[in-house]
Amino acid sequence: MPEKILQIQGLCKSFGGLTATDNVNLDVFENEVNAIIGPNGAGKTTLVAQLSGSLDPDAGQVLFAGQDITRLPAHTRSHLGIARSYQITSIFLDLTILENAALAVQAHDGHSFQFFKPAAEDRRLIDPAMELLERVGLADRAHLPARVVSHGEHRQLEIAMALASKPRLLLLDEPMAGMGPEESQRMTDFLQSIKGTVTILLIEHDMDAVFALADRISVLVYGRVIAVGAPEEIRANLDVREAYLGEGEASDAGS
């Protein structure tokens, strides 16, 4: 019986008159890939923000491996094993690709009150960082400033940085956003390669990727979870089709 690594209970969040998260209840099992789908404005990123700690819910609870993390700050959650990638790329544009990855490694390599040894020569940072970059295919771009590389490479870096902390739970917010078909396929293959070794909560519009990767799919509409189940169940579910039909063909076409 797989363990529930994440339990979202009665989570609520409103912004003025707008209810972004409407009493969400969701369980995520360890090492599964649970894809969250839903029309634009359904509150997916808001939900992820409350899970990662960058947004405080109005009500409800989030339990991670049985521990109540609802009010914990983001950096504490990171050390508990939660990592996040962002829908809108959020990396360190002023630094190089390698420095980005190395910083992510550094965050989990003890404290950083070290003032003398150059970080660029610290093998304990550089080696794991290069390894991460190799895994996502960015090794040859390592010394370029993050600012100059392509959008797709930014997305790869996003994933690499999220993996640096060797997380138990990966919150991936539209990792394939803005990617063309080839890049998306590469990303899907990569996520396949890590599937089963880490719990992944995947928010995506790219339905090919979702159906290829997900063990279960949760459907979020207007801040509520209207259905959870195996991909085939969801595909056939009438409520889901209605919610998406309202959106037109966009959802079927992918990103």
Place this chain on the structure above:
Amino acid sequence: MSKLRSPNVVFRIFILLLCAAMPVIAPLVGEPYWVDIFMRVMIWAIAAISLDLILGFGGMVSFGHAMFLGIGGYTFGILAYYEITNGFIQWPLALLFSGVIGAVVGAICIRTKGVYFIMITLAFAQMIYFLGVSAEEFGSDDGMTIYDRSQFAIGSVSLDLGDPLIFYYFTFALMLVVLWLVQKIVNSRFGMVIRGMQSNEGRMTAIGFDPFRYKLVCFVIAGVICGLAGILMANAEDFISPDMMHWTKSGELIFMVVLGGMGTVFGPVTGSLVFLFLSEILSNITHNWHLIFGPFLVLVVLFARRGIDGLFSKREKPDA
């Protein structure tokens, strides 16, 4: 991280050599007071380097940094007033107070961001300024002359700071030490955290760094180094006054950092040099030199925002 980049490195070595050789050059060209100017340049450079650490690298715009000049200077002055002239007591105490007050002020200020941070650092500097103004025992507004420079003596070996030449090279050495220290810091793990905080604080917390602790430590380090500049300044001028921590001094420090190139280790030295020399030249031309200097500063902000370092290199990582 250190790369040899021709015009930049040559320029910086030139400036350092200029500083080192000034006591020889100045009398040769018949302008002995240039030594005094360079003395001030080096002291202000130390203060500006410390500000660059939190401002250029850490993104914390402190408009009250000059308060540490006052803390360092007044610790020295007050101790000297009570006839404690031993440098081995004065200097560590000055640095200690700078650190402690930096920690207290920082702990409150770092809870804020953006314009609020600017205002609250300004407010604290004002508080400490008024403390100085109201200290009648130590000269209040008018300030106080100090008759003895710090005495450093171990056994029969002593450092005579009263000798201008010795004091000059002592200051030069300290400036080199500070440059080396800050260079080490910004490239260390700690430095990467600080730079990451400026670049994207949200991501830093997401990957596991607690911004408050690191920013606070950075603030304290900068405060201590600036306190060092303060006690140097008080020694050099044989004088302390609340003016050292007037808010306009904080503004001038920010300008020195910007002029030289924010976010570079050596920039503040260049900035200090240009700022003080320009002030000197202009004030000799006309008594109303702010009429020119003010607009000059505005033009720098509008058109030469990356400062002198920006004139040399394209967007680059910090190096010495």
Place this chain on the structure above:
Amino acid sequence: MDFVLLAEQALNGVQLGILLFLLAAGLTLVFGIMDFVNLAHGSFYMLGAFLFATFYTWTGSFMLGILFGIPATLVVGVVAEITCLRTLYARNHLDQVLATFGLILFFNQLVQVIWPLDGLSVPMPEFLDGSVNLGLGIEYPVYRLMIIISGLAVAFGMFFLVTRTRLGMLIRAGASNRTMAGALGVDINLLFTCVFGLGAALAGLAGMLVMPIIQATSGMGEQILILAFVVIVIGGIGSIRGAFIAAIIAGIIDTLGRSFLDVFLLLLLPENAAEAAGPALSSMLIYILMAGVLFFRPQGLFPPQQR
């Protein structure tokens, strides 16, 4: 504790608060709407005072002095905005702080060049001289009362302007969504220039009102400017209501603090310590208040909703 003295000092505190409000209102408007930090705002206060003194000298009339002084200061503000400040709206706050810092140096020097006398003053006008009996044994100077009343009039005028007029609506629209307002046909540049000019005029008015009480000197703007910044931080940047309330509180605390703090301290400390700490602490009071507010409520007491 003398009740009459307390009442008079409280009124003085209100009067100081009104002056602070006149400065803070322009500052918070400009920041709230244009996201522009203007360190040189105190220069308009200073210029207002000097221009008023000059017009008074030319016309011999207090009222004419103010009548000419206000538009004159407004013109200076508008010219400054159009020539160099406008480009700074797009820049970050540090750049704005630095550039306006340079402007302060310029204006302070300019004033010394144009008005080389060592401090200008304007005598108290006869019709506003003397004191009035407010009842309960309180005799209060007419002039200071006039300042309070004028300031309250301005405050009401501003509330009316922002909430009831078309211009006010445009101001609020520009504040919440600049691009959208522009797309809808509002001339944003003109709007911003108007707001900036209004702020400059208010600051200038404050400078004029203090003239019979103090002398106009170069650099007089900075001290009160910092207080004005403290006020808008306490009140919540961008909120006029916050600026008003915070200004009155700050004015009262500062004035009462200076008058009564040493008395209060004498109850707690030995005489020497109280005498030494009194003046130091009283000038620090407003800053301590700001630090306290920011500690518990970093966005100020009444932050405006739209930001």
